[in-house]
Amino acid sequence: MYGISKRLAKVLVFFFLLSFFSFMILKLAPGDPVMNILGTQEVAVSNQDVEQLREQLGLNKPMVIQYCDWLKKVIHLDFGNSLITGKSVASGIGKAFPRTLLLALSSITVMFLIAVPLGVGSAFYRDGVINKISEIFNLIGSSIPGFWLGFILVDVFAIKLNLLPSMGVGGLKHLILPSLTLGISMAPPYVRLLKTSIIESMEQDFIQSAKARGVLKVRIFFFHVLRKSLIPVLTLFGMSMGSLMGGTVVIEVLFSYPGLGKLAIEAITNRDYSMIQGFILFTGMLVFVINLIVDVLHRFIDPSIAIKEAEQIEI
Known part of the structure; x- marks a missing residue:
């Protein structure tokens, strides 16, 4: 129960910090936000247009009231309308997200299809050809930028x-x-980490004892070695979610792929602050939730983590 409450508290704190940061984007932009927005339109702007947009954005109210009004809408998934297209920000994100999700999942699949065979193979055959291939791949993969x-x-x-x-x-x-492109760029750290984790797991005393008792090598690998080795890999996966989102932005622009990344770049170019705010909130919460899921998976794979936490609470 304590663990669930702790995670919920983390979610709430992170959400409010992220929402405040997103809200302040409009305030921290150099110059008058209204003139910045209207300046992107190639038409004559009257004082009436300026005041109308200022009222529409709620900029004529005290900042605290502005934030509270905006936060109420955000909690109900109302991010406002795009200042460029006039369409709902939520619908724009909702349309782009499935494409980005598909790209991310397919890239992660490519990454693991490369990382698992090379990482496992190079750990078991340290003097073999597969280890040489793994070293060359890591060297080249770490040296070449994703866009190149x-x-x-x-x-x-x-x-x-x-x-x-x-x-x-x-x-x-x-x-x-x-x-x-994205999968190959992400793979080298996972190859190295998986290789190191498997080698360290194989040298543990309980693995040597299992071998001495005649336990099948396949059983030792899948039920002990691989299970232990997945923990640092999951940690890296959670930590690299931000990099994955950043990578999708570059790749989507490079390949003109209409996902969240391309949507964000267009919003920044056009000074579409409502869309930028929605993008930051959505992707920030998405990365945070994925990290929470990874945290839960840690405890599922290695129950000793949860036991240690429970012991610390009792103390």
Whole structure:
């Protein structure tokens, strides 16, 4: 019960801090926010237009009242309307998010399809060919920026070989190059960590005892070694969620993929503050919730973590 209350408290504190930061974006923007917004429109602006927008945004009220009014709407998932298109921010995010989610899941799949075989293989065959391949992949993968890798893949598979589309959205083919770019860029740290974790787990006393008792190697690997090795991998996964979101922004712009990242860049370019606020709140809470899920998975994989916490509370 204490653990659940603690996590709920974390969610509430994080939400209010994030909401305040998102709200202050409009205030911290240089110059008059109203003139910044109206300045993007290529039409003559009257004083009446300025006052009307100021009233629409609630900027003629005290800041505390502005924040409370805005927060009430946000709690009901009302992020307001886009200052450029006039459409609901929530509907814009809702339309873009499934595409970003699909890209993220396919990229994570690519990452694990690379990281697991290379990490496991290089841990078990440290003097073998697979370890050499793993070292070369880690060296090259860590040296090449994601956007440069994207350019290389587009040049080879889209321009020279004409096998895959280089931009847009339409079918699974459009996902291949963005997913490969992001997945390959993310894989090297997981390969290294998985290899190190497996080697350390294999050297534990209880693993040596299991081997001495004649327990099958397959059982030792799946029920003991892999289970222990997944804990640091899950930790890295949770910590890299912010990087994953940042990576999707770059990849979506590079491949003209209409997801959250492209939506955010367009909002920043057009000074669409309502959309920027909605994007920050949504992605921030998403990353935080994913980290909470990872935290729960930690306790599921290794119950000793929850036991240690319970003992500390009793003390």
